[in-house]
Amino acid sequence: MTTDTMITEVVLPGVVEPDGLRLHRRAMPVPNRGQALVEVEATGISYAEQSMRRNLYPGQPKFPFVPGYDLVGTVRSVGPDGDDSLIGTRVAAVTKTGAWASHLVVDVDDLPPVPADLDPAEAETVVVNGVTAWQLLRGAELRAGQTILVHGANGGVGTVLVQLGRHLGLRVIGTAAAKHHDALRALGVEPLDYRDPDLAARVRELSPGGVDAVFDPVAGPGVRTSYDLLAPGGKLVVYGNASALGSATSIVWVFVKLLARLYTWNALPNGHRAGFYNFWAGRLTRPTAFRRRLRTDLGTVLDLLRQGVIVPQIAARYPLTEVSAAMVFAETRSRAGKVVLEP
Incomplete structure (x- = not known):
């Protein structure tokens, strides 16, 4: 049992x-039946929190709320009739919000x-990011020797995705x-400058027949170029909409237009496939299957982390109390x- 009586959490009060x-202190929460109190050892800053700060993340809670998409921590107590053997064990959680706290x-x-x-911080880099990367590659049904294009290859998901791609025998641009x-x-990637006005031509120079898959977290106007770079039978997988961070348009409308475009392309007779990856697919309709898949896939990427196949890419470590400085640093990329x- 934890001996602390108060927790610290970060509150996002509005568009700021x-x-x-804001740092906020409150009484230590008590787990109910079927719950556990987790002492957070590592959480992170991702595109999601950067979007929520601007009120641009689909489905985010009303202000004020505590951000934090995922965490790694240790169970400190369990609810009534809970399994006491869980106390002291290290766990992960995908929360979407709430993880920027000392306890949850x-x-x-x-x-x-x-x-x-x-290391909790190293493990944290592959909770959502690693599972996302693993599921993206598995869903694309690629074979060793094929070529993929990863936009945002330096990001949280991107750095894991390119390492997994190389591990699976793929050529990675x-x-x-x-x-x-x-x-x-150093990770085995053939890098290109995303700001190059002739980026598409550079890709075609490296892979004249097109690429077998494109993984795009940005979307925006460049998504058409991504689609046009596909080889016959290639796959475009959009897994984010980072371009919306600088848009004054409703995030929901931007997302709807993006989905309409992707599904319209699927009706074309060129054999290409396009789709949007949703980490939360099945969470509400098939919760048991969702949890089983998350547990299995996280176990896979954690094992690859232990083996050294995945080298954790930590841009910086900050104490929770310096979250403002951490957010500034994260957004400079x-x-x-x-x-x-x-925490």
Whole structure:
């Protein structure tokens, strides 16, 4: 049992600049039946929180709320009639919100295990990001020797995706700012500058017949170019809409237009496939299957992390109390990987 009586959490009060994030103290929550109290050891800053700060993330809660998409931590107590053997075990959780806190109550069924010998911050880099990357590649049904194009290859998902791609025997072309190219080369990536006005031509120089899959977290106007770069039978997978961060248009309308475009392309007789990846697919309609898939896929990527197949890409570590500075750093994208908060 934890001996603390208070927790610290970060509150997003509204549409604010990073220095508008607020630290809040409140009484330690008590888990109910089927729940556990988790002491958070590592959480992170992702595109989701950057969007929520601007009120641009689909389905985000009403202000004020505590952000934080995922976490790694240790179970400190369980609810009535709970399994006491869970106390002291390291776990992960995908929360969508709420993880930017020193402690959090989570349903026991939503706590896949994390090996105790892994560094919590390193494990945190593959909770949502690693599972996303693994599911993206598996869904694309690729074969060793094929070529993929990864936009945002320096990002939290991108850095895991390119490593998994290389592990599976794929040739990986990755776009990022030039300052990240050396780091990407070290991961086995052929880097291109995403700001190059002749980017499409550069891709075609490297892969004249097109690429077998494009993974795009940005969407926006460039999504058409991504589609046009596909080889016969190729797949375009959009898994984010980062371009909307700078848009004054309703995020819902932007997303609807994107989906309409992707599904319209699927009706074309060229054999290409296009789709949008949703991490949460099946969470409400098939919760047991969703949890089983998350547990299995997270176990896979954690094992690859332990083996050294995945080298964790941590852009920076900040204490939770310095979340404003951490958010500023994350939004500069000055270093590849994920910014981790350590309560």
